[in-house]
Amino acid sequence: MPNPFRKHTPRRTGNRRSKNSQLHLGGQSRCTNCKSMVRPHTVCKECGFYGGKLVIAKKEKKAKQQEGGEEQQG
Ligand SMILES: [Zn+2]
Known part of the structure; x- marks a missing residue:
């Protein structure tokens, strides 16, 4: 009967076990x-909508205008 040459290294065992503890986000x-990816049954992080209604008012960010600088696109 052939026997295993060696047992798995601690690194390989740790790699395997780390995959079991990873969080599964489930379906999205x-x-x-706003058509962004959202976890089901949760409020959208981007726009604060849930079920077609505004639940969390979005914080308005102050628009910083940079004068003298050209915007680079690409
Ligand atoms: Zn949204």
């Missing part, structure tokens, strides 16, 4: 408002 769906 699209937001009805």
